[in-house]
Amino acid sequence: MNPYEYVEAHQHEFLEELKEWLRMPSISTLSQHKPDLLRAAEWARQQLESIGLTRVELFPTAGNPVVYGEWLEAGKNAPTVLIYGHYDVQPADDPSKQWKSKPFEPEIRDGNLYARGATDDKGQTLTQIKAVQSLLAAGQLPVNVKFVIEGEEESGSDHLYPFVEQHLDLLKADVLVVSDTGMMGLDRPSIVVSLRGIVSMEFEVRGPSHDLHSGLYGGMVHNPAQALVEIMAAMHRPDGKVAVPGFYDKVRELSGVERAEIAQNPITVERFKEETGAPQPWGEPNYSMQERAGTRPTFEINGIVGGWTGEGGKTVIPEKAVAKVSCRLVAEQDPVEIFELIQRYLAEITPSTVTSSVRLLHKGMWSLVDTQSLYMQAAVRAFEYGFGKRPIFMREGGSIPIMGFMQEKLNAPVVLMGFGLPDDNLHGPNEKYCLECFARGMKTAIYFLHSLGTRG
Ligand SMILES: [Zn+2]
Numbered sequence: 001m002n003p004y005e006y007v008e009a010h011q012h013e014f015l016e017e018l019k020e021w022l023r024m025p026s027i028s029t030l031s032q033h034k035p036d037l038l039r040a041a042e043w044a045r046q047q048l049e050s051i052g053l054t055r056v057e058l059f060p061t062a063g064n065p066v067v068y069g070e071w072l073e074a075g076k077n078a079p080t081v082l083i084y085g086h087y088d089v090q091p092a093d094d095p096s097k098q099w100k101s102k103p104f105e106p107e108i109r110d111g112n113l114y115a116r117g118a119t120d121d122k123g124q125t126l127t128q129i130k131a132v133q134s135l136l137a138a139g140q141l142p143v144n145v146k147f148v149i150e151g152e153e154e155s156g157s158d159h160l161y162p163f164v165e166q167h168l169d170l171l172k173a174d175v176l177v178v179s180d181t182g183m184m185g186l187d188r189p190s191i192v193v194s195l196r197g198i199v200s201m202e203f204e205v206r207g208p209s210h211d212l213h214s215g216l217y218g219g220m221v222h223n224p225a226q227a228l229v230e231i232m233a234a235m236h237r238p239d240g241k242v243a244v245p246g247f248y249d250k251v252r253e254l255s256g257v258e259r260a261e262i263a264q265n266p267i268t269v270e271r272f273k274e275e276t277g278a279p280q281p282w283g284e285p286n287y288s289m290q291e292r293a294g295t296r297p298t299f300e301i302n303g304i305v306g307g308w309t310g311e312g313g314k315t316v317i318p319e320k321a322v323a324k325v326s327c328r329l330v331a332e333q334d335p336v337e338i339f340e341l342i343q344r345y346l347a348e349i350t351p352s353t354v355t356s357s358v359r360l361l362h363k364g365m366w367s368l369v370d371t372q373s374l375y376m377q378a379a380v381r382a383f384e385y386g387f388g389k390r391p392i393f394m395r396e397g398g399s400i401p402i403m404g405f406m407q408e409k410l411n412a413p414v415v416l417m418g419f420g421l422p423d424d425n426l427h428g429p430n431e432k433y434c435l436e437c438f439a440r441g442m443k444t445a446i447y448f449l450h451s452l453g454t455r456g
Pocket residue numbers: 086120121153180
């Protein structure tokens with residue numbers, strides 16, 4: 001039986017296994033789910049063991065364990081592929097109202113498997129595992145394979161960073177494969193070729209030492225909430241560009257070829273309105289919506305709070321006001337450098353009537369994929385085989401911070417082999433994984449691994 005026939009023959013069994021994994025509510029941001037995370041990690045460990053990997057281990061960390069597995073029987077001359085995935089999921093939120101079926105009771109409707117984690121990332125991770133299983137069962141795995149499946153992707157990968165640093169030899173590979181992104185459509189296969197970096201911060205503006213009566217002091221004290229919004233407003237120029245001096249200095253401009261490629265798949269105003277519900281698009285001049293979202297950096301207020309926000313009114317001048325902000329970054333911006341530029345600009349524009357500070361919450365590197373690498377070329381052919389059409393290269397606005405880090409530390413190119421669809425609702429209610437993507441994804445992954453080993 002060849003690996004493709006093996007997939008066909010075991011389709012049902014694979015799906016049942018995925019459902020089993022999806023029933024574990026491994027929500028990494030909520031501490032009461034710790035036992036579920038351990039169960040989900042142990043499930044992944046057993047899975048890797050059962051498909052015939054030669055070394056499988058659960059590495060404890062100060063957070064959730066890292067599941068590691070390897071099969072190195074292809075020998076020293078064959079390339080080594082490191083496959084990354086994650087077994088933790090986002091919270092389900094408000095299950096009663098918005099989910100049609102329960103988030104941790106997987107259900108198949110209209111060719112889709114509905115459950116939290118279905119596409120992000122248990123379904124996609126299992127797609128890779130099953131591809132390797134099928135190749136091993138057929139005795140046709142021509143490359144060395146390593147798996148790293150973490151349990152903290154949805155909460156910042158805090159303990160994977162030191163894990164990678166401490167296990168550089170163990171993780172050494174020629175290429176990194178990640179199935180944690182999406183494509184444009186079943187009939188529009190695409191490969192993500194860039195991810196944005198991120199720096200997130202908390203701003204604080206302080207005025208008086210305590211809340212003041214606005215009747216007694218209003219008019220002679222600079223209200224910190226007002227000062228904060230003045231400062232926040234000064235972070236953008238009226239035309240939508242970020243006003244922080246030096247912010248764009250290191251941004252790599254798009255080439256004509258890149259812009260032409262992006263222009264092939266424009267976001268229309270109608271689609272924009274339908275997806276967002278916002279009345280009109282907004283943003284940096286001279287860049288299309290598609291370019292703004294995937295290739296340009298941003299400064300975004302995620303939350304702002306100060307003074308009385310409870311029921312009714314309270315005539316008070318608050319002692320302080322706070323804003324949570326995150327910047328999406330692109331090549332070649334450095335998150336720490338951007339933070340320092342913002343810090344300096346903040347000091348410059350803060351009026352002497354209040355004091356201000358900004359604190360770094362977390363940061364992550366952007367990553368750019370070399371589309372000319374032989375691994376990307378192999379991925380292009382694999383998608384063509386699995387989905388019947390040559391894939392388009394797509395720049396995504398999101399971030400997988402650990403990717404840029406692993407790419408740099410392991411000095412290996414990345415292939416983002418994403419099988420999600422735009423309507424998969426990852427992080428939202430009614431998350432799903434399209435069964436066709438599962439089946440075709442396995443074919444694609446098999447073809448990819450197979451072709452890496454059989455080239456000259
Ligand atoms: Zn994910």
